[in-house]
Amino acid sequence: MATKKFMYVNRKAPYGTVYALESLEVVLIGAAFEQDVSVAFMDDGVYQLVKGQKTDGIGMKNFSPTYAALGDYEVTKIYVDKDSMKERNLSLDDLQHLVWEDEDEDYAEKNSIKLVSRDELAKILDEQDVLLNF
Amino acid sequence: MSMLHLVNKSPFEKNSLKVAISCALNKSAILMIEDGVYGAVSDAKHSDMVKTAMNKSDFYVLKEDTQARGIDESKIIDGIQLVDYAGFVELSTKYDKIQSWV
Amino acid sequence: MAIEVNGTSYETDEEGYLTDLSQWNKDIANKMAxxxxxxxxxxxxxxxxxxxxxxxxxxxxxxxxxLTKAIGKKLGKDKGNSKYLYELFPYGPAKQACKYAGLPKPTGCV
Structure with a gap:
């Protein structure tokens, strides 16, 4: 089977609806199929990556630590829409620092998150074989 | 009559916050909960709209929901009061009616 | 379902995975094994x-x-391979070891 380019597009905030958690689970399951996987966060989806989430008070599972495992699942391309960040007064420092380890370079840590403009994102979307929306 | 307006949707997803503000008369208050708490963040797209509305209505935001979403207190618009679940209950009894903009 | 260990009953799902991972202890793992x-x-x-x-x-x-890759990094290449892990856990390293560890069944593990 030829490798296809799969992209998961996340546009929902983490706890108000179940989309974010569902998407994360599908990404992890999908990663087992050795496709070329990337993930995009735009609109309210950028809130999923905000660090310092503490859900004890609302009695829901805090699934934000799981994003840090994406590197282990070889999901190394995480695109975050710059415009969506700006509208929400968020900067890269507000997000979790997500990395992956490059085995070929003695497990050197590399950044997974890339901030992209809307134009860049449009081009990346255009290159995909399969788009999955959450 | 006094009214407590509940907003539980992100202002980026739905216009609930805007509608609540437009329908809030004097002596009314707006309480942001769940994804509605994103409307309480300063220097964001809807901050000016909220700040203007604060001249007329009291604004509250549910602390448990801001914590869950990683919103630090320092990022919340000055003058919006943080309440916990007990405070939510207290507000519910203080106002004559609750209008939930779902 | 439930598992009895040292006179205490612990709730599990229908496949024997512990429902509340905070209840886990080594005796439970031994009993499951x-x-x-x-x-x-x-x-x-x-x-x-x-x-x-x-x-x-x-x-x-x-x-x-x-798991295989991470074990290899942490414990050495001689342990980070499926042969070694399947010898330890013949029912599947992720499935069986997770059960003994009191964790839910791994996501994507059918």
Missing amino acids: EAEDAELTSNHWEVISFLREYYEEYQIAPAVRV
């Missing part, structure tokens, strides 16, 4: 504690491919 005719050695415990640490940090049980 016993039921599957397995005996837990230090090599088993190494993997079990690794899984518990992984869950603690990431809130998920890793898929078997991820």
Whole structure:
């Protein structure tokens, strides 16, 4: 089977609806199929990556630590829409620092998150074989 | 009559916050909960709209929901009061009616 | 379903995974292994504690491919391969070891 380019597009905030958690689970399951996987966060989806989430008070599972495992699942391309960040007064420092380890370079840590403009994102979307929306 | 307006949707997803503000008369208050708490963040797209509305209505935001979403207190618009679940209950009894903009 | 250990009953799902991972202790793991005719050695415990640490940090049980790679990095290449892990856990390293570790079944593990 030829490798296809799969992209998961996340546009929902983490706890108000179940989309974010569902998407994360599908990404992890999908990663087992050795496709070329990337993930995009735009609109309210950028809130999923905000660090310092503490859900004890609302009695829901805090699934934000799981994003840090994406590197282990070889999901190394995480695109975050710059415009969506700006509208929400968020900067890269507000997000979790997500990395992956490059085995070929003695497990050197590399950044997974890339901030992209809307134009860049449009081009990346255009290159995909399969788009999955959450 | 006094009214407590509940907003539980992100202002980026739905216009609930805007509608609540437009329908809030004097002596009314707006309480942001769940994804509605994103409307309480300063220097964001809807901050000016909220700040203007604060001249007329009291604004509250549910602390448990801001914590869950990683919103630090320092990022919340000055003058919006943080309440916990007990405070939510207290507000519910203080106002004559609750209008939930779902 | 439930599992009886030292006079206490612990709730499990229909496949025998512990419902509340905070209740876990080593006796539960031993009892689960016993039921599957397995005996837990230090090599088993190494993997079990690794899984518990992984869950603690990431809130998920890793898929078997991820587990293999991570074990290889942490415990050496001679242990980070499926042959070694399947010898320890013949019912599937992720599935069986996660069960003994008190974790839910790994996501994507059918």
